[in-house]
Amino acid sequence: MPVDIDRDPRFAEYAHPERLVSTEWVAKHLGEDGLVIIESDEDVLLYEVGHIPGAVKLDWHVDLNDPVTRDFVDGAGWAKLMSERGISRDDTLVIYGDKNNWWAAYALWIATLFGHEDVRLMDGGRDAWIAEGRELTTEATRRPPTDYPVVVRDDATFRAFRDDVVAHLGKPLVDVRSPEEYSGERATAPAYPDEGALRAGHIPSAASVPWSKAVGEDGRFKPRAELESIYFGSPEAGGAGVDPDGPVIAYCRIGERSSHTWFALHHLLGIESARNYDGSWTEWGSLVGAPVVKGSARGEVPA
Amino acid sequence: MTGANETGVAGGRDRLPAPLAEIRGEFHDLPASERLTLLLEFAGELPDLPSRYADHPDLLERVLECQSPVFLFVEVDDRDEVRMFASAPEEAPTTRGFASILQQGTEGIGVDELFAIDSDMPFGLGLTELVSPLRLRGMVGMLERAKRQARLRLDERAAAAAGAASAPPGDES
Numbered sequence: 001m002p003v004d005i006d007r008d009p010r011f012a013e014y015a016h017p018e019r020l021v022s023t024e025w026v027a028k029h030l031g032e033d034g035l036v037i038i039e040s041d042e043d044v045l046l047y048e049v050g051h052i053p054g055a056v057k058l059d060w061h062v063d064l065n066d067p068v069t070r071d072f073v074d075g076a077g078w079a080k081l082m083s084e085r086g087i088s089r090d091d092t093l094v095i096y097g098d099k100n101n102w103w104a105a106y107a108l109w110i111a112t113l114f115g116h117e118d119v120r121l122m123d124g125g126r127d128a129w130i131a132e133g134r135e136l137t138t139e140a141t142r143r144p145p146t147d148y149p150v151v152v153r154d155d156a157t158f159r160a161f162r163d164d165v166v167a168h169l170g171k172p173l174v175d176v177r178s179p180e181e182y183s184g185e186r187a188t189a190p191a192y193p194d195e196g197a198l199r200a201g202h203i204p205s206a207a208s209v210p211w212s213k214a215v216g217e218d219g220r221f222k223p224r225a226e227l228e229s230i231y232f233g234s235p236e237a238g239g240a241g242v243d244p245d246g247p248v249i250a251y252c253r254i255g256e257r258s259s260h261t262w263f264a265l266h267h268l269l270g271i272e273s274a275r276n277y278d279g280s281w282t283e284w285g286s287l288v289g290a291p292v293v294k295g296s297a298r299g300e301v302p303a
Numbered sequence: 304m305t306g307a308n309e310t311g312v313a314g315g316r317d318r319l320p321a322p323l324a325e326i327r328g329e330f331h332d333l334p335a336s337e338r339l340t341l342l343l344e345f346a347g348e349l350p351d352l353p354s355r356y357a358d359h360p361d362l363l364e365r366v367l368e369c370q371s372p373v374f375l376f377v378e379v380d381d382r383d384e385v386r387m388f389a390s391a392p393e394e395a396p397t398t399r400g401f402a403s404i405l406q407q408g409t410e411g412i413g414v415d416e417l418f419a420i421d422s423d424m425p426f427g428l429g430l431t432e433l434v435s436p437l438r439l440r441g442m443v444g445m446l447e448r449a450k451r452q453a454r455l456r457l458d459e460r461a462a463a464a465a466g467a468a469s470a471p472p473g474d475e476s
Contacts, residue, residue, distance in 0.1 A: 043394070043395055043396060043397045043398070044339065044397050044433065044434050044435075044438065045339060045342060045343050045346060045396035045397045045400065046394065046395075046396060046397075048339070048340070048343050048396070049343070049393070049394075049396050061434065061435035061437075061438075062432070062433060098394060127394075
């Protein structure tokens with residue numbers, strides 16, 4: 001049975017307010033039947049340093065990726081992971097993490113590919129919880145194993161592959177990396193290691209909207225009206241010019257920051273057909289024959 | 304061939320300074336499931352910066368390869384022995400753990416021993432199944448910067464010595 005949604009008025013205007021919960025809501029509902037809190041961080045050790053009592057750990061590298069194929073785990077792998085973590089198919093998942101919820105949004109997006117129905121983000125992430133002085137524990141959560149079913153991952157609805165991006169050229173694309181990566185000044189995010197893209201720049205016609213524009217200084221999502229002007233506003237007015245009716249594809253470097261933007265486009269602004277290109281720049285920037293634009297102008301789609 | 308086998312130690316075995324070899328041994332002696340706990344212990348052991356750096360963060364070099372802000376500074380003393388100082392935020396325990404391994408693993412070693420450490424040493428710690436290559440490359444970045452700083456210290460010392468030798472006697476300026 002789904003757990004109550006958070007009726008915090010801050011979320012009411014979003015297209016799908018039921019996809020966000022506040023730290024207050026989490027504190028109040030901790031331990032409730034049918035609710036599983038998940039921490040998903042960039043730093044693999046952060047959970048061990050202290051986490052929300054009862055939260056289970058999900059690591060993007062170790063748990064969500066197939067160890068051999070450059071892809072996510074398959075249906076059997078996902079079922080095994082969920083079963084081991086004590087998660088049932090009808091549980092409500094609330095995910096939070098470090099770095100403004102990048103990896104939490106990534107885990108949420110992957111759970112969505114597997115059709116896990118009720119999956120939500122904790123607005124503000126780990127930092128918000130800590131900033132409010134809320135309880136942390138270093139005790140690892142052990143939940144009794146479950147029998148999570150094997151489901152086929154749906155890559156068609158919310159995930160874009162490189163060929164999808166090629167077919168999509170000319171329609172709205174959102175590049176959520178830093179302005180330096182977008183212009184081609186550098187191939188990696190500031191302070192991030194080189195992940196091997198052979199070309200710097202952006203996909204022709206993509207709008208530059210760094211992921212952080214979706215959140216305030218406290219890491220919480222901005223109100224809907226502000227998000228609308230950022231993403232739907234005309235390029236002349238400094239907006240990305242995304243059509244509210246879609247389609248739109250977001251990308252970054254490896255798909256984690258763009259999961260965050262996908263969440264904003266899909267769940268907060270209601271673009272049903274929003275997709276995330278997880279191959280992102282590490283793939284496009286090395287793809288033979290793929291057109292690349294340098295500089296801060298969007299560039300034309302090749303004829 | 305890079306000389307690194309599955310554990311990343313072949314070819315590098317003889318060139319790893321004793322304290323670093325001991326740390327690597329500690330990791331390899333543990334089952335994979337417990338190695339993260341050891342990394343966390345290292346994270347907890349990273350000492351605070353001495354005040355001469357804590358009060359002058361501009362002296363520390365930011366390691367851009369790391370996902371979290373980590374700063375380090377390497378000193379080389381008159382006996383050519385290395386001492387490393389590093390800082391990383393509490394919310395980046397993996398980075399702190401890596402910095403701590405390097406700091407403890409190079410404590411008091413000769414500068415030539417530092418230069419001889421294989422760049423892919425981090426991939427030989429037995430952590431490749433537990434932390435991503437991306438994360439481990441951050442540690443490679445720290446090691447490379449430590450080497451570069453040590454070279455810089457030697458150059459600075461040589462330049463100072465040359466300057467002192469050419470300065471006229473009695474010139475205090």
